[in-house]
Amino acid sequence: MNSKLNVLVALLLGVVSINVASAADLVTGGYAREFQQMGMMKMLDADGNHMVSQAEFTQYHTAVFNELDKNHDGSLDKSEWTGTKSEKLAMLGTGGYLRELGNVAMMDAADANHDHVVTQDEFLTFQGKVFAKLDTTGDKQLDSQEFVAKLVGR
Numbered sequence: 001m002n003s004k005l006n007v008l009v010a011l012l013l014g015v016v017s018i019n020v021a022s023a024a025d026l027v028t029g030g031y032a033r034e035f036q037q038m039g040m041m042k043m044l045d046a047d048g049n050h051m052v053s054q055a056e057f058t059q060y061h062t063a064v065f066n067e068l069d070k071n072h073d074g075s076l077d078k079s080e081w082t083g084t085k086s087e088k089l090a091m092l093g094t095g096g097y098l099r100e101l102g103n104v105a106m107m108d109a110a111d112a113n114h115d116h117v118v119t120q121d122e123f124l125t126f127q128g129k130v131f132a133k134l135d136t137t138g139d140k141q142l143d144s145q146e147f148v149a150k151l152v153g154r
């Protein structure tokens with residue numbers, strides 16, 4: 001009886017966690033809100049043509065990664081992810097954006113193999129998914145409408 005109950009509880013918990021995972025969006029609502037701003041788009045649009053190309057998106061996030069990676073070992077641990085941001089990094093994004101990026105929930109989202117560090121590869125792959133989700137026309141360019149389009153469901 002007891003073990004049956006345990007199995008039932010485990011099943012229920014399993015169902016709940018699966019539901020949470022499948023309903024979860026790529027990024028947190030706070031991150032989407034702070035990232036999808038025209039001010040942020042300007043920072044990503046390196047050549048100033050009012051479009052953010054996939055190359056610009058990757059270049060930007062490579063720069064962010066390099067600034068987060070304080071000990072330059074090619075991966076971000078929790079203290080680097082959530083820690084105080086360098087002055088150079090503060091130039092790369094708004095305070096709101098950097099605060100939301102520094103959330104543990106965002107680190108978990110980017111940490112594809114769940115080893116509690118985010119490698120540059122994981123970070124850029126994750127950001128590539130964000131780009132793909134925003135690039136609804138699939139032309140590897142984000143115009144301002146795509147950039148601010150609803151990224152998080154609900």
Ligand SMILES: [Ca+2]
Binds near residue numbers: 047049051053056
């Ligand atoms: Ca551009």
Ligand SMILES: [Ca+2]
Binds near residue numbers: 072073074076080
């Ligand atoms: Ca590091």
Ligand SMILES: [Ca+2]
Binds near residue numbers: 114117
């Ligand atoms: Ca990892």
